[in-house]
Amino acid sequence: MKNIGKIIQFEYLNCVRNKAFIIITAAILLLIIASSFLPGVIMSLASPETEKTDNQEIAVICSDSLYGGELVSREFCRCFPETAVVLSKEDIETVKSKVNDSKYRFAAEITGALEYTYITKNNSIYDTNMQNCAQAIKAMYVSTFLEPYGIKADQADALVYADVQNRVLTTGTDQTVNYLPTYILMCMLFVSITSYGQIVAQSVVSEKNTRAMELLITCARPTELMFGKVIGSGLAGFTQLALILTVSVGSLKLVSSSAIPTEIYKLISIEPGSAILAVLFFILGYFMYAFLIGALASCASKSEDLSNLISPVMMLMVIVYMVLIFMCVSENYDNPVIVIMSYLPLSSPMAMFIRATLTDIEPWKIILSAAVQIISTIIIGIAAAGIYRAGVLMYGTAPKPSEIFRIILRDLKEKSKRKAKP
Amino acid sequence: MNFEVQNLTKSFGEKEVLRDVSFSAQSGKALGLLGRNGAGKTTTIRIIMGVFYPDSGSVLTDGKPIDRNTIRIGYLPEERGLYPKKKIEEQLIYFGRLRGLSKKLAAENTARWLRRMDMSQYAGKPLETLSKGNQQKIQLAAALLCDPQLIILDEPFSGLDPVNAGLLRDVIKEMIDGGAAVIFSSHQMNYIEEFCDDIVILNSGKIAVSGSIKEIRRSYPRNNIVLSSTQSAELAKYLIRSISDIAESIMPDEKNDTVTVRLKNEHDKARLISELGRCSIDIDSFAVSEPTLGDIFVRYAGGSV
Numbered sequence: 001m002k003n004i005g006k007i008i009q010f011e012y013l014n015c016v017r018n019k020a021f022i023i024i025t026a027a028i029l030l031l032i033i034a035s036s037f038l039p040g041v042i043m044s045l046a047s048p049e050t051e052k053t054d055n056q057e058i059a060v061i062c063s064d065s066l067y068g069g070e071l072v073s074r075e076f077c078r079c080f081p082e083t084a085v086v087l088s089k090e091d092i093e094t095v096k097s098k099v100n101d102s103k104y105r106f107a108a109e110i111t112g113a114l115e116y117t118y119i120t121k122n123n124s125i126y127d128t129n130m131q132n133c134a135q136a137i138k139a140m141y142v143s144t145f146l147e148p149y150g151i152k153a154d155q156a157d158a159l160v161y162a163d164v165q166n167r168v169l170t171t172g173t174d175q176t177v178n179y180l181p182t183y184i185l186m187c188m189l190f191v192s193i194t195s196y197g198q199i200v201a202q203s204v205v206s207e208k209n210t211r212a213m214e215l216l217i218t219c220a221r222p223t224e225l226m227f228g229k230v231i232g233s234g235l236a237g238f239t240q241l242a243l244i245l246t247v248s249v250g251s252l253k254l255v256s257s258s259a260i261p262t263e264i265y266k267l268i269s270i271e272p273g274s275a276i277l278a279v280l281f282f283i284l285g286y287f288m289y290a291f292l293i294g295a296l297a298s299c300a301s302k303s304e305d306l307s308n309l310i311s312p313v314m315m316l317m318v319i320v321y322m323v324l325i326f327m328c329v330s331e332n333y334d335n336p337v338i339v340i341m342s343y344l345p346l347s348s349p350m351a352m353f354i355r356a357t358l359t360d361i362e363p364w365k366i367i368l369s370a371a372v373q374i375i376s377t378i379i380i381g382i383a384a385a386g387i388y389r390a391g392v393l394m395y396g397t398a399p400k401p402s403e404i405f406r407i408i409l410r411d412l413k414e415k416s417k418r419k420a421k422p
Numbered sequence: 423m424n425f426e427v428q429n430l431t432k433s434f435g436e437k438e439v440l441r442d443v444s445f446s447a448q449s450g451k452a453l454g455l456l457g458r459n460g461a462g463k464t465t466t467i468r469i470i471m472g473v474f475y476p477d478s479g480s481v482l483t484d485g486k487p488i489d490r491n492t493i494r495i496g497y498l499p500e501e502r503g504l505y506p507k508k509k510i511e512e513q514l515i516y517f518g519r520l521r522g523l524s525k526k527l528a529a530e531n532t533a534r535w536l537r538r539m540d541m542s543q544y545a546g547k548p549l550e551t552l553s554k555g556n557q558q559k560i561q562l563a564a565a566l567l568c569d570p571q572l573i574i575l576d577e578p579f580s581g582l583d584p585v586n587a588g589l590l591r592d593v594i595k596e597m598i599d600g601g602a603a604v605i606f607s608s609h610q611m612n613y614i615e616e617f618c619d620d621i622v623i624l625n626s627g628k629i630a631v632s633g634s635i636k637e638i639r640r641s642y643p644r645n646n647i648v649l650s651s652t653q654s655a656e657l658a659k660y661l662i663r664s665i666s667d668i669a670e671s672i673m674p675d676e677k678n679d680t681v682t683v684r685l686k687n688e689h690d691k692a693r694l695i696s697e698l699g700r701c702s703i704d705i706d707s708f709a710v711s712e713p714t715l716g717d718i719f720v721r722y723a724g725g726s727v
Contacts, residue, residue, distance in 0.1 A: 214499040
């Protein structure tokens with residue numbers, strides 16, 4: 001394995017200097033930065049009238065027989081604290097024309113104890129004024145209703161605006177905090193494992209296609225070449241993933257206090273524990289699939305053969321991903337299917353990641369799953385090295401699965417024969 | 423240094439590709455490894471390079487099993503290939519490092535070989551921007567980067583124009599003179615004759631013939647005599663009259679002004695000379711015709727070149 005370091009370095013630089021890789025990484029990072037600011041932008045877009053009409057007044061038309069001017073003024077001022085409230089005595093047509101000319105932001109004509117007409121120039125789906133108006137009128141109604149019982153206005157307000165304080169004590173895992181980051185990370189796991197696996201596959205086929213393999217195979221052992229390629233491409237992928245995660249966390253931290261409401265921020269922020277598990281399962285999952293894909297790719301002579309050879313593995317990954325997504329919809333993360341999948345080699349990286357982040361799972365189960373993955377990766381790596389050794393010098397029609405199996409057996413036989421020799 | 427291939431046997435599945443193949447290559451000499459396509463040359467080379475393991479037999483250096491970590495081997499495969507999109511200098515340094523050179527030495531040797539191949543100006547360019555002949559020169563540089571003690575060249579001259587072929591010829595001679603052992607595989611017999619003292623011809627995985635070209639030629643009966651004369655037709659008629667008892671065939675070639683006489687017995691050359699002395703026809707030369715390497719190849723490798 002004396003050449004493995006050189007091969008890893010070469011493959012890593014090959015990947016990270018690749019124009020497509022740089023462009024895709026830059027595009028993803030820009031997208032992340034842009035989308036981090038997006039909620040804030042949407043929030044500001046959601047109340048466009050507020051910004052534009054900061055200095056505008058709102059008009060309230062209310063007959064004294066319904067509610068007293070002081071009460072109206074106080075409750076509306078409470079519900080619209082940043083806007084001047086005008087108790088208008090104008091006729092309704094004048095008010096309408098002033099609203100239309102944007103002299104009033106909007107107007108509320110109180111027509112009954114619990115009835116009012118909302119007069120606005122444009123009615124937006126993001127408009128929250130009506131809720132606030134309703135809140136003010138409701139407060140006025142309650143206050144007026146309670147007055148005969150000797151309850152003063154401020155006491156009535158205290159009753160109306162009484163707030164219930166609560167706190168959540170989670171004895172297991174807080175799914176409300178973890179579920180969105182988990183889905184995001186699982187999606188990243190799926191996309192990164194498949195795309196970096198593809199990078200390995202393309203690289204192997206291109207070396208065969210250009211016949212660079214003819215020389216490479218005489219300079220380094222096939223095992224070194226395959227491990228070097230898988231690790232090098234994996235490190236490049238890891239660099240990309242680390243950049244994405246760092247920029248995501250960084251930009252979230254940057255905008256959290258200002259633009260994003262705390263509830264949304266909580267939903268999309270990734271916990272350190274989840275990030276560590278994502279890294280662990282990325283490493284394990286990537287190696288397992290990359291060895292498999294690299295070995296199969298070594299049997300392809302042309303890029304056209306590649307998709308046929310690796311499609312069963314890709315299909316398997318998609319099935320695992322889809323099954324997990326459907327299972328998660330049921331929100332039963334301890335579903336027997338997910339439990340079984342979390343210990344099966346090719347599905348465990350994603351399945352155990354879900355269980356580990358969304359359920360209250362004992363650490364030994366995570367360790368057991370990781371151990372299954374490590375052992376499977378070693379077995380797959382040994383088998384893959386055998387296929388790779390024979391595959392890289394195989395040109396012509398791509399071999400059938402039975403032939404690939406024979407190659408593995410022949411390789412094992414040769415190895416044991418060599419070991420048996422003194 | 424003596425590189426020896428000893429009793430190599432290799433099968434792929436049921437198919438026996440090599441059977442008991444043995445030969446040796448010495449430092450400062452070139453050995454021609456010949457055979458038809460599929461005869462087992464590439465498998466032999468791959469076993470020497472350590473890509474395949476033989477079922478039995480071994481590769482030795484000075485009588486000991488070869489240690490590929492210490493012996494520097496340069497290899498020019500028949501199927502040329504480097505990274506087309508990578509810069510030439512970058513990939514040569516990479517291959518040099520894989521062959522065991524330090525980064526610094528790989529860079530120095532890359533610069534030296536690019537200069538020698540007259541390719542320095544392309545060092546920073548991707549390989550694919552070069553012509554096929556120039557790519558071939560880069561491939562040769564990749565093979566020679568590690569200052570190899572054993573050089574294996576598989577069809578090194580294919581695709582080269584006469585100027586580049588001349589350059590390659592000089593480089594190979596320099597390497598042989600510098601003490602490298604060269605194993606030369608080619609179907610271009612003129613190059614084999616030019617560089618190699620010894621040859622090995624493989625036929626269906628077995629050695630059909632091996633040894634020095636001179637000896638192999640000498641093993642052929644020396645009964646083919648080529649007479650050169652501007653009166654070849656008259657000479658042929660005279661010989662038919664005078665030596666028909668000792669000649670197997672007499673073939674005039676008016677185009678080349680020669681007559682080829684095949685004697686029944688190679689010891690009858692003296693009789694032929696005395697008969698020629700008696701005739702008045704002007705004879706320019708008398709030579710024993712030796713088989714060409716092509717003739718030897720056809721005879722031992724089977725089929726045509």
